[in-house]
Amino acid sequence: MAAMENKILLGSYPMNGGDGKVSYARNSQAQQRRAVDAAKKIITEAIADLLDIENLTLESSNRFQIADLGCATGPNTFFAVQNIIEAVDHNYKTKHRNPQTLEYQVFFIDRIDNDFNTLFKSLPSSRPYFAVGVPGSFYGRLFPKGSIHFIHSSNSLNWLSRVPNYVGDINSPAWNGNSIYCRGDAKEVAEAYSSQYKEDMEIFLNARAEELVGEGLMALVLGGRQNGVPLCQTNMGKTYDFLESCLFDMANEGIISKEKVESLNLPQYYPSDREIEELINNNGYFSIEKMETFRGPGKHFYDVEMWSLIVRAGFEAIVQNQFGNEMVEEFFDRYTKKHVDNLFIFDGNDVKSLLQINIVLKRKVC
Secondary structure (H helix, E strand, O other), X not given: OHHHHHHHHHOOOOOOOOOOOOOHHHHOOOOHHHHHHHHHHHHHHHHHHHOOHHHHOOOOOOEEEEEEEOOOOOXXXXXXXXXXXXXXXXXXXXXXXXXXXXXXXEEEEEOOOOOHHHHHHXXXXXXXXXXXXXXXXXXXXXXXXXXXXXXXXXXXXXXXOOOOOOOOOOOOOOOOOOOOOOOOOOHHHHHHHHHHHHHHHHHHHHHHHHHEEEEEEEEEEEEEEOOOOOHHHEHHHHHHHHHHHHHHHHXXXXXXXXXXXXXOOOOEOOOEHHHHHHHHHHHOOEEEEEEEEEEOOOHHHHOHHHHHHHHHHHHXXXXXXXXOOOOHHHHHHHXXXXXXHOHHHHHOOOOEOOEEEEEEEEEOOO
């Protein structure tokens, strides 16, 4: 059991690489691109209202440095970066009668086993920036002190640095053996996940505070829950329910080990908007300049073929790591069928939508 748990805790689970049928690059635009587009307005307004480029850039340089945390394999990261650069350019040219040409350097960051080859093969040929790949976890320092002007992260901060302590320990009150995710309706499990998220966010914010220039901006786009609504009562929670049901079915049929199913815990957490706001305020290094929440679109749950490919692109590495290659095709086929057979669940009034939370932070000047 201990060795099995360590395999989950220490793993880095990238989105599916390449550009094939089940790749992240091919299947991410339906959901993740919507999040990027939905955040464009608040980011553009923040840059226009809050970004003092002349004070941010060094007198001896007209270089403006942007970091995108959790870039995966594209193409959504390129759309987000383009939105930022267009807004910065407009801001600079509007406020300066004879502006110099800004040079942009963009750092694309993801875990070390991300498919950077696919990312860079798909870089826009006429991009207005110099591109750099940075392998590493954003739960720690990535850049020199005071070197970045704008940080962006979309659909990445729901991933924890690791599975929380105790949820894989059968002797712990927080053991989560009957589920593969943080449902939110078991107090001890919810507290373990919440504690891990709090720890991760403190590390994340402290690292970004070191890397951003004074009064630099950071835009965070993430999924969240309505206050008081556990994840198991959301449309995303139902997706996780289908996945775990398929795993337990296969375990009961002797195809995979039940012990391995019970030890699987997804390293994901969806905070409430109130929770994330409190974490940022308690950290103290940033001011919340703009924040908005709205219900995420739910119609993609009804396009089963599309949604099944999105789910596979995001979770195949975790499933394969835990159970091996042999069961992957059958597992995702079973998941697709289970989703089709239970579509009516998403019509229920008791099933809530996830929130999209968009936040723009400014680094305080100490």
